[in-house]
Amino acid sequence: AAAEAHVRVTGMTCSACTSAVEAAVSARRGVRRVAVSLLQNRAHVVFDPALAKVEDIIESIEDAGFEAEIIP
Numbered sequence: 001a002a003a004e005a006h007v008r009v010t011g012m013t014c015s016a017c018t019s020a021v022e023a024a025v026s027a028r029r030g031v032r033r034v035a036v037s038l039l040q041n042r043a044h045v046v047f048d049p050a051l052a053k054v055e056d057i058i059e060s061i062e063d064a065g066f067e068a069e070i071i072p
């Protein structure tokens with residue numbers, strides 16, 4: 001089964017920032033799909049909950065240099 005998370009991402013100012021977030025999240029084990037919207041400042045992530053946690057995804061985005069918080 002897959003889980004999904006919507007994440008508020010702040011600090012992205014160009015499409016290269018968006019690509020950096022997508023690359024960082026995609027590199028995480030268990031992540032199946034990532035879509036990042038620059039205009040909406042958000043990311044949609046589909047992942048395998050047995051292999052990744054939402055906290056891991058948040059951490060990947062923060063490590064790439066952006067602020068991230070889960071959208072409930």
Ligand code: 9UX
Nearest residue numbers: 012013014015016017
């Ligand atoms: Mo270009 Mo986005 O330096 O930070 S990647 S603005």
